[in-house]
Amino acid sequence: MGVIGATGMVGQNYLRLLSNHPWYEVTYLAASPRSAGKKFSEAVAGRWLMPTPVPEQYKDLVVGDAGNVKEAAGKCSIIFSAVSMEKEKIKELELAYAEEGFAVISNNSAHRHTQDVPMLIPEVNYDHTNIIPIQRKHYGWSTGLLAVKPNCSVQSYVTPVHALREAGYFVDKMIVTTLQAVSGAGYPGSSSYDMLDNIIPYIGGEEEKSEIEPRKIFGKIEDGRFVYDDSIKISAHCNRVPVIDGHTACVSIHFKDKKPEMNEIIQIWKEFKSLPQRLELPSAPEHPIIVRHEVDRPQPRRDRDMDKAMAVSVGRLRECNVFDYRFVGLSHNTVRGAAGGAILMAELLTAEEYIK
């Protein structure tokens, strides 16, 4: 298993989460040419941002050049991509790794709307892995594959809405206001001068991602490509708030036709389990959705770490004066919404033997 972009914040989160993984061992790290050739401990000296120290097993790994696909050859079969470059370069690079035979799992937005690349939330659209054979055929890959993770902002509302869809209740309109943590902007990200005694009611590109990505996730495969679900309309207001980790979403939902009772929704959310739970994937939360009953929960600092920081916490379900219901959702943006979500994708693809 390799991590490219290993020195950045998302890369570091991968390494932290993979340090005791029961299935995977990190055998290759790569970053920008500036870090290439150094020991990992030197490459991240003064730049390690995690709350636990650099795991011992990575310290002496010599960092490769992420831009040089050949360097990874023979060192691993999965590549987690957390590189930070311009979009077109990332597109090419991720394809090149897949072309070389690697299973590429990416956090980046570059390929999110590539027609035969699945954008996965394993509990929601696990069946989108069915595109892999089509993808392989299209590109002529045998072991290579490319799968991407959606934006961190969508995690807190897509799973709750999906659970309702699965129970036969279809949301067709949805207004979402997110209060997003500063770690979502990477490091250094927002200036402290902007984030003390302040909020920023804008995050570049985030509202578009929050509105469109769910439509691919809820979509289906037709004629070898993804057809987006156009039965759901989402309007997103995205804000940056002075919180370290954990994106909160205030959500108003309207159902297309029939709508459930409030206690039925609670029941559906509480009981929701999906393929990752049935397969007992190591990173899968026991309960993908945790329902809080206190009037003032979920809260980022108190709820973001629930169930390995992989659960979505929901609360404050109540009627909406304009739509049908309102609720608050919360998920950990750098775990569930980034590295943890990507590792769960890899586990799913491994369990389904797309990755061997």
Added chain:
Amino acid sequence: MGVIGATGMVGQNYLRLLSNHPWYEVTYLAASPRSAGKKFSEAVAGRWLMPTPVPEQYKDLVVGDAGNVKEAAGKCSIIFSAVSMEKEKIKELELAYAEEGFAVISNNSAHRHTQDVPMLIPEVNYDHTNIIPIQRKHYGWSTGLLAVKPNCSVQSYVTPVHALREAGYFVDKMIVTTLQAVSGAGYPGSSSYDMLDNIIPYIGGEEEKSEIEPRKIFGKIEDGRFVYDDSIKISAHCNRVPVIDGHTACVSIHFKDKKPEMNEIIQIWKEFKSLPQRLELPSAPEHPIIVRHEVDRPQPRRDRDMDKAMAVSVGRLRECNVFDYRFVGLSHNTVRGAAGGAILMAELLTAEEYIK
């Protein structure tokens, strides 16, 4: 002019704002029995929360007992009420002051839905002062009157929506998510343990106020009482965020029938002026609505103090995928939304000669 509840946070804001007022002079201060009989400087020792020192002219005023209406007699004609007690007591007390002949201007929610008490945003429903003669007749008051200020959370969206109504564009559905400052909870208010690296997605009673109060403000007087506007439905999500002052609102609006173009809205907001501006009331902002064109404004720390902290700043007007438009509104909760808004009400009632 007297302030009852003078030692609390709202009371202090009154005193700060009134310390150089061209029309009014504070001649009476009252608070709880604990403070009564002390010099004001002693009563607030260690509890003065304003960014400027206790104004000299108040230091030696002897604090009265707010619960004893007679103490105020002869000392002033206007009473600003910022007392903190249980609701029923406040209801009685405010009526007792009015009964005694005072013009009572209140921040409290106790009388907001009393049938012949106007709840005023002077730029929006200044004509609701027409209830005063009816009120006086009903209670048998000659100089006494009672007028109240709406909740601090509504300021940032009611004025922008009103300006559109006045131009003939009627919003009928509206979903609002507020990000409210900690000063809105008074002092000590929220625990720092709750407000560092966290947000609280709940403020008791705030959503109901945010939804219902605008309907009285937009309502009209019929048969001697207020009839609420039921053509507008509001759904509010209220959050407490780590900001000192300034409530932000993320708003999605839907128009009943015809809807304006985006540039028309901008024009309407920019040009909006109302009676307080025409009367040149001392606390009236020159522009009640300030339109920001930057992608990431308004922001609480940067925009809350605009135009004596009395202007509402709006920005990020854009189309909404679900309703017609979205925007962000901001107003200073302890000035525009509390003491400053109440002083502007007094000025309006003075200019209209209800207060003499």
Added chain:
Amino acid sequence: MGVIGATGMVGQNYLRLLSNHPWYEVTYLAASPRSAGKKFSEAVAGRWLMPTPVPEQYKDLVVGDAGNVKEAAGKCSIIFSAVSMEKEKIKELELAYAEEGFAVISNNSAHRHTQDVPMLIPEVNYDHTNIIPIQRKHYGWSTGLLAVKPNCSVQSYVTPVHALREAGYFVDKMIVTTLQAVSGAGYPGSSSYDMLDNIIPYIGGEEEKSEIEPRKIFGKIEDGRFVYDDSIKISAHCNRVPVIDGHTACVSIHFKDKKPEMNEIIQIWKEFKSLPQRLELPSAPEHPIIVRHEVDRPQPRRDRDMDKAMAVSVGRLRECNVFDYRFVGLSHNTVRGAAGGAILMAELLTAEEYIK
């Protein structure tokens, strides 16, 4: 094992830390009469402040009345005291529990200067447990005992200074400025209005504790009572800062006579181990002192959780223009400085068979 004051912040930390303890099982919980008789899960509903949920095993325990010593009888042998009442009451109550035969381990300051009560940092003055037989004789206790934990503010500098003393280098003058986390004030503690965009340069009673307690810890037992070390003078400036957990101290030290080289200090700190490490007590950190070499460490959020949040992190050792050296120390105030430190004391007393 019982926890009295179980519903407060320190009590909750005990429960969190004890939930998987290899030696101890919590069998008794007590709190104020208001909570007594309720199930623990009900007693803390809406008041549970920990980052992980209420551990399952406590949920159904019926909360006792902490003021009623008899209720605990037969239910446990150790009592962790985290009650919050006035000082004299706590003094009596803790003695009453010890009188009843319990080994009382207290976080409270009430008995810190009681002449035959040890105030323990297990790595520093473990030999102060020798007072226990004297204490028992004095009070006529057989199984009862009383031991207390020092203030959370001293942890970050007492252990580093002790390690140097043990190596033969005696600090005689010390100026310490602490930057203390809000959790040190309990809940709700400081107002968010005070702790956003602000620091408070004062914590009631904290400077005195920070100056005097180390002198008892460095003292010795003579004639059956503690004689304080008067060879060390400490001046403390204590500040509250907007940090959730983790007290930082900026320390300047002067040595009495001979002084070590800088690299010798580093060596001493790195190699420092003490009795808890030799006894392999479950809560003992592997390294009581962790030396950071980065120019800008330790930092509260990055270093407070090191080694089960039980290690003291030190860094920035450099010469002082006025004294000999300067450094920065950091420890987790609610773990090392409160519940975790107290549990380590219990482990030491158990290993030494004072608790059976």
Added chain:
Amino acid sequence: MGVIGATGMVGQNYLRLLSNHPWYEVTYLAASPRSAGKKFSEAVAGRWLMPTPVPEQYKDLVVGDAGNVKEAAGKCSIIFSAVSMEKEKIKELELAYAEEGFAVISNNSAHRHTQDVPMLIPEVNYDHTNIIPIQRKHYGWSTGLLAVKPNCSVQSYVTPVHALREAGYFVDKMIVTTLQAVSGAGYPGSSSYDMLDNIIPYIGGEEEKSEIEPRKIFGKIEDGRFVYDDSIKISAHCNRVPVIDGHTACVSIHFKDKKPEMNEIIQIWKEFKSLPQRLELPSAPEHPIIVRHEVDRPQPRRDRDMDKAMAVSVGRLRECNVFDYRFVGLSHNTVRGAAGGAILMAELLTAEEYIK
């Protein structure tokens, strides 16, 4: 009057403070080549950081190239330098402006230790302006001059210590721990990821400045150059804390020989006035030192703005266990400690007719 480096945070503060200055009018603005040629309002679009809008009078000024001294010729006589480039370039540039005949007042550290350049706190070492004729002779300047402002971190303790020196009490040892605001690092400065729920116990170069600069300020002119005071030893611990504006210092002081009583110190500080007060310079605070008597003051958010943000607030004077006394000092780092302090220097030099 011209401002070079006008688009940065310090430059913007100059413009904000000068917008209503009774003596000076800003007639020239310059910045980096990137901004040169643009209208000022365009050059700062999206980068204006002040709490009040861009003052009208600057909006249409065309920004010059700060690196081109000739562009300023004829447009003003005073140049405020707030440029941000590498140190050697700044040294050259500031000399070049002085060579061109401008009175150069600089915030930058480049010339702070140049032998005949005064580093001024106008209330403290106003007599250091006596170096100007020597400086002019040395460089062959007639109207040109160069004077610099010390570091923002020293303001909160140098003036209080100076007031005591003037009264005959000489501090010879001093240990200072600063808690510095994020605005001191400019914009974007520290990452929000570092400054939420955290403090950084290190600011590059700041401790050295905090220790050495006061020795030049307290020094005297001998043989045409500054001789530093070596009778005072300062040890500084500098921390970055999550505060927007306002540097706090926790100070322990030791007197060389005789020491004042505590009430004498209070008296000295309260009564302290100096040349800027006698000259009634427009930016001079009425009281350069404000003494707070509350146990928990000064605090940055509550006290930084006192007396036009130009006063130093002190409090918590108490005995020190190790030295003689301890106190807390506070000053506004971007006003008193930067632009405001520099404008006061210009006023002093104008009043003394070094600037005409």
